[in-house]
Amino acid sequence: MEYSLFIKPKELFIDIVNPHDYVQIDSVSHMYQSLKTSVQKPLKMILLYGRPGTGKSMLLHKLHHDLSKHQKVFMIDIPIIDENDFLRVLAQKIYGYVNREVITLTSFLELASAVNYPQTPLVLLDEAQLYSAALMEKIRLISDARALKFVITLHKTDDEDIIAKEHFQTRIWESIELRNATPDELKIYIQKKLLKSNCFDIANMINDKNIKIITKLTKGNYRDANKLMFSLFSLYAWFEEHYPNKINYNSLKPKWIEMAAIHTGLIHA
Amino acid sequence: MLDIPSLERRWLKYKIKHFLPYVALIVILLLIPIIMISLYSNNNASLPDIKKENNPKKIQLIVPMNEEPMVLEPSMQFIQSLPAPTSETNAISPSTLKITPKAVISQKSAPPIQSSEIKPITAVLPVTSSVIQTKQTNKPSSINRDTAAFDIHEIEERFKNNSNPHLGLYIARYHYDHTNYSEAYNYALKTNAINNTIEESWLIFIKSLIKLGKTDQAKKTLQLYISQSNSDSAKILLDSLEKEESK
C-alpha cells in the first residue's frame, strides 16, 4: 500500500493503555499529582474512580511507570479473582516467594514482615469492582497491617454505585474522581496525541468546530474519542485511496465525523 | 473494514431523521405569519375603502374649519343630499370663498337664524367641489344651478355678460330662497325681459312682489301673465292671493 497520511494518526487512537502515550491534560495532571502525594502519605488505601473511559487505567499505569524507578510497586491490571492466586502472585512479585501451595493470609503477613522495604510496597489494582467482597476484606487486612499500600480503581456506573457499597466506604482513605473531558481538554488531548507523533498536518486539520462536534458525540469520554478518531482516520484513509480529491485538508468534514460516529455506534442510525 | 457507501446512506438517513423536527418547526413557524397575514388582510379587505371615504371628508372639514368650524359641521349632510357637483374649477379660490359668505350676509334683510342655517351651503359646497373636481379636470364645465349656488356674485357677473335666461332664473330663485326678495324681483324681471315664456321666472317675480308687500302689482302682473300663458300654477297663485285678501 502506498504511503498514507492517515494511517499513523489512526493507529494513535487505538484504545490501549500505554503510559508512554500519556498526555498531560491540566485537570488530569492535577489529579495525578495529588495521587502521587497521597501515595507518599501513610494511607492504607487510595481510590481512583470515575466512569468508564475517563482514564483511570491510564493514570494507574502512569503511576506504576513513574514510581517503579524509585520504589517497589506492583500492578495487577487484569484482576486476579481467585483469592489463593491473588496472594500467591503478590508473594511472588513483591517478596520473590515462589510457592505452588496455598498461601494463607497469616503466612502472607508473616512473609511481609520478614522482608524489609524502605517504603511500604505499593500495589495497584485496576478494575477493583471485579474483586469479591471476601478478597476485598483480605486486601483491607493486608493494608491495615501496613504490609502493603493499595491504589484501586473503580468503575462508576449509573445503576451501581460501588463506592457507596459498605465494604469500600469504611476502608477508603482517599478517593479521586476522574471525569469526562471538556471541549478544551479534548482538544488538547487529540492535538497533543497527534503532535507527539509529528502528525502536524492532521493536527492542523482539526478546528474548534470539529472539536465541538467530537465533544458532543463523545461527551468528552476519552475512550469514545479514541474510537471515533480511529474510525474517522480509517475513513479518511479510505477516501485518500479512492477519492483523494474529496478530502479537504483545511478542516475535518463534519459529515465524515458523523459517519465515523455512526460506525462506532455513537450515533444510532 | 469500512463500508463507506453504506455509511453514507446511514448518515443521510440520520440527517433526515435529525432535521425533520426542525424542518417541521420552521415550516410551521413560516406558515403561521402567512396564515395570519392572509387572515388579517381578509378581515381588512373593507378597511382601505373606509379610509378612502374618510380622506375626502377630512379635507372637506379641514378647509372650511379655518373660517367657521362650528357652522360648517352640519353642512356635511347638505353635501351628501345635494346632487353630484360639477364645477368651473379655476374660478374657485380660497379668497373668493372668504368673501362670499360676507357678501351674502351683507345683502340679507331676513332674520339671522335663517341665514346662518343656509349660509353653510354656500360656504361649504365650493370647497368640497373644488377639492374633488380640481383633481379630476381642469376643463370648465357648463354652469348649472349647483355651481352657481355657492358664489352668486360670480354667476351674477356671468349673467351680466351672457344674459342667459336660465342663469337669470337661477339667480332669481336663489335670492328668493334666500329671502332677498328685491334681488329675486330684479333678476326675475331681467329674465322675463330676455325670455318671457319662463313660467317659473314669472312666478318668482310675482311672489317677490307679494313678499315685498306689493300685492296689487302682483295681482295685476298675475292676471296679465295668466291671460298670456294660461298657466295653472299662476291661476292657483292668484286664487290663493284673492282668498288671502278676502279674509
Ligand SMILES: Nc1ncnc2c1ncn2[C@@H]1O[C@H](COP(=O)(O)OP(=O)(O)OP(=O)(O)O)[C@@H](O)[C@H]1O
Ligand atoms: N491522560 C491521557 N493520556 C493519554 N491517553 C489517555 C489519557 N486518559 C485517557 N486516555 C486514553 O483513553 C482511553 C480510556 O482510558 P482508560 O482505559 O484509562 O479509562 P478507564 O477509566 O480505565 O476506563 P474503564 O473504567 O472502562 O477501565 C485509553 O485508551 C487511554 O489511552
Ligand SMILES: [Mg+2]
Ligand atoms: Mg480501565
